[in-house]
Amino acid sequence: MLEIRNLHASVDGNEILKGIDLKVNKGEVHAIMGPNGSGKSTLAKVLAGHPSYEVTAGEVIFDGKNLLEMSPDERAREGVFMAFQYPVEIPGVSNAQFLRLAYNEKQKHLGAEELDPLEFKDLLKEKAKLVEMEASFMSRSVNEGFSGGEKKRNEILQMAVLDPRLSVLDETDSGLDIDALRIVAEGVNKLHDPNKAVILVTHYQRLLNYITPDFVHVLSAGRIVKEGGKELALELEEKGYDWLKAANGKSATVAPQAG
Amino acid sequence: MERARPWLLKLVNRESIMSTELVKETSRYEMAFRQARQDPEAGEPSWLQNLRENSFIEFERAGFPDIKQEEWKYTNVTPIAKADFAPVLVSNGTALTKDEGLKRFIYEEVRQSTLVFVNGMLRRDLSSLAALPDGVLVLDLREALRGDEYETTLREYLEHPALANGFAALNTALFTSGLFLKIPRDVNVETPIHLLFMGETRAENPPPAGFPRVLIVAEENSSATIVESYASPVDNAVYLTNAIVDISLADGARLEHYKIQRESMGAFHVATTRAELGPNSSYRTTTINFGAALSRHDIRVQMDHEGAECSVDGLYMVDGSQHTDTHSVIDHRQPHCTSHQLYKGILDGKSRAVFNGKVFVRHGAQQTDARQTNKNLLLSTDARVDTKPQLEIFADDVKCTHGAAVGQIDEDEKFYLESRGINPTLARNMLTYGFAEEVIEKIGIESIRRELDAAVLNRLQIQLQA
Numbered sequence: 001m002l003e004i005r006n007l008h009a010s011v012d013g014n015e016i017l018k019g020i021d022l023k024v025n026k027g028e029v030h031a032i033m034g035p036n037g038s039g040k041s042t043l044a045k046v047l048a049g050h051p052s053y054e055v056t057a058g059e060v061i062f063d064g065k066n067l068l069e070m071s072p073d074e075r076a077r078e079g080v081f082m083a084f085q086y087p088v089e090i091p092g093v094s095n096a097q098f099l100r101l102a103y104n105e106k107q108k109h110l111g112a113e114e115l116d117p118l119e120f121k122d123l124l125k126e127k128a129k130l131v132e133m134e135a136s137f138m139s140r141s142v143n144e145g146f147s148g149g150e151k152k153r154n155e156i157l158q159m160a161v162l163d164p165r166l167s168v169l170d171e172t173d174s175g176l177d178i179d180a181l182r183i184v185a186e187g188v189n190k191l192h193d194p195n196k197a198v199i200l201v202t203h204y205q206r207l208l209n210y211i212t213p214d215f216v217h218v219l220s221a222g223r224i225v226k227e228g229g230k231e232l233a234l235e236l237e238e239k240g241y242d243w244l245k246a247a248n249g250k251s252a253t254v255a256p257q258a259g
Numbered sequence: 260m261e262r263a264r265p266w267l268l269k270l271v272n273r274e275s276i277m278s279t280e281l282v283k284e285t286s287r288y289e290m291a292f293r294q295a296r297q298d299p300e301a302g303e304p305s306w307l308q309n310l311r312e313n314s315f316i317e318f319e320r321a322g323f324p325d326i327k328q329e330e331w332k333y334t335n336v337t338p339i340a341k342a343d344f345a346p347v348l349v350s351n352g353t354a355l356t357k358d359e360g361l362k363r364f365i366y367e368e369v370r371q372s373t374l375v376f377v378n379g380m381l382r383r384d385l386s387s388l389a390a391l392p393d394g395v396l397v398l399d400l401r402e403a404l405r406g407d408e409y410e411t412t413l414r415e416y417l418e419h420p421a422l423a424n425g426f427a428a429l430n431t432a433l434f435t436s437g438l439f440l441k442i443p444r445d446v447n448v449e450t451p452i453h454l455l456f457m458g459e460t461r462a463e464n465p466p467p468a469g470f471p472r473v474l475i476v477a478e479e480n481s482s483a484t485i486v487e488s489y490a491s492p493v494d495n496a497v498y499l500t501n502a503i504v505d506i507s508l509a510d511g512a513r514l515e516h517y518k519i520q521r522e523s524m525g526a527f528h529v530a531t532t533r534a535e536l537g538p539n540s541s542y543r544t545t546t547i548n549f550g551a552a553l554s555r556h557d558i559r560v561q562m563d564h565e566g567a568e569c570s571v572d573g574l575y576m577v578d579g580s581q582h583t584d585t586h587s588v589i590d591h592r593q594p595h596c597t598s599h600q601l602y603k604g605i606l607d608g609k610s611r612a613v614f615n616g617k618v619f620v621r622h623g624a625q626q627t628d629a630r631q632t633n634k635n636l637l638l639s640t641d642a643r644v645d646t647k648p649q650l651e652i653f654a655d656d657v658k659c660t661h662g663a664a665v666g667q668i669d670e671d672e673k674f675y676l677e678s679r680g681i682n683p684t685l686a687r688n689m690l691t692y693g694f695a696e697e698v699i700e701k702i703g704i705e706s707i708r709r710e711l712d713a714a715v716l717n718r719l720q721i722q723l724q725a
Contacts, residue, residue, distance in 0.1 A: 048678050049677075049678070050674060051670065051674060071677070071683070072674060072677040072678050073677040073678075073679075073680050073681055073682050073683065073686075075678075076677070076678055076679055076680035076681075077680040081678075082678055084675065084678075087675070088671050088672050088674075088675035089672075090672055090675065090676070090689075090690065090693055091693050091694075091696070091697055092692065092693030092694060092695065092696030092697050092700070093689055093690070093692065093693040093696070097689075098676070098679075098689070101681055101685070101689065102676075102679040102680050102681055105680045105681055105682065105685070106680045109680070141693070141696075158679060162679065162680065
């Protein structure tokens, strides 16, 4: 489904990703772990097409298409979804308006039926149950005044509505209390099926207690330095990231602006 | 069109087009003024006749404001000075009827509480007042001025130099209709009262100038909602609206006031709103400026008594070559008063906006809470805004903030929408809509909110419901 080959990317002229290779098949859950500044969030943003990140080399193939040639909205309509680490507040636009517009844009793209506000309300009600969100959230402005946990749940709600084939969750666990973490993780699990794939970008292992990855990749200084199964995450939890850096002989200093 | 008369031609200086124009224009107003003074039917008291004479002399002396004056630095009214506006001082026939022409401008909630003015003249025949409770006084200002029953009140407001400029002077000299509205003590008027000002033009006549003059008095502990709207049945009709609205709130009175300026795109709109707040009174106003080729709104809120509060919000949304100017003065003269102001602007095309917001906190006005924000969104590189928030504080125990911002669409917000499959144009338009919503969503009358939403969406060419 997704193949990343020798991906290099930079922001403001600083190279953050220095040659990433990654293959994700249908039905798989991949965890990308690594210390702060290793480039894992950059990888997520590059996949989503964030304009601040410049791809300097390499390629990304999504279902046989060159993902890097697509604009962010095209990628979304093709079925790529990124849950933001810091969801953006959109004052004055209600969650329901926003979600319906996004939903209909995708339906239009697929040649499927668009929904009017009433029809969409029913769909939204159904999806909202998945992340235990109350109806009152739908009439509120997108993310405005939401708590950290509510924002993350709202990301998963968007994922549920847009039904992407590839979901990239960028530090979705950060800032969540244990209940919100459970709700978010259960939502992701319920949405997963053999035709979809998930990439979890996370610093900590705790999210992986709820969502079991098939593969764990450890990023350090813009490169994948170690790969393994779910047990690798436990090992990292126990030993921290330093032993990897030592093992690879890399410098522990990292660019502060990279996430 | 009847232009310069023979006696005027003598004054024309053939070498100077400018002075020709000025002589002619001043004279058109003068002719109307002289004619009105000679009307034996007017029956105006002598103080009013004197006031009009003095106002007209003031207008002739000062003329229309020019850009050398600080308060008019960014707004050039030469197009108004040069146009052939014909003052409308009598109620002529109108093509507008309740069912045809007016219906779409009358909000659902005010079907039975709308006063219609055509070019500044109150039209009883087009108005509906059935929903107003007993005791609410609704009078054509002309009728109110005939007797001496309301002389003290009317005189106080009419003689008050609302604004020392040519437009205000011209209004005082020429208005012949208008409204005197009084909400009696302890009366709570639940139905909003709609003042609908229509600019109506006729192909065979020169472009008209209307001079709406309104005085609203809310007595002790009364409450009401006023909708003041400006519109035209013809999209590009050329006319001038020169309006003055005075508002007086007595002890504990509460007034919500919406001004919806959706004049024709060819129109000129110059208006003053002046509110005086009594002790513990509350004045909440929102002004929406969408229309007119050129508009200028002066809004002044004076807090001369303790415990008054006001919110003074606004939204201007302009495009093409539109020009809109808001000058606001919020004057804290006594302690324990609150003022909150949020003005937002959306500019596209080659449009231009001016926001000048003064907040005064006078000596001794302790415990003042004053907030002022002006935010502008520029959608085009050719649009321009001049904003000047100005806070002058002469008291030391106060809470005051102010700020102004001019910016473009936020790239992070745009990317967020795009990352959900929304195309860049639609994302930009949605964010613009959201920017406007912050002001619109506070409006307490649903059908106005809905109409403004639709107007914004229509301008942005997007379909958005739910």
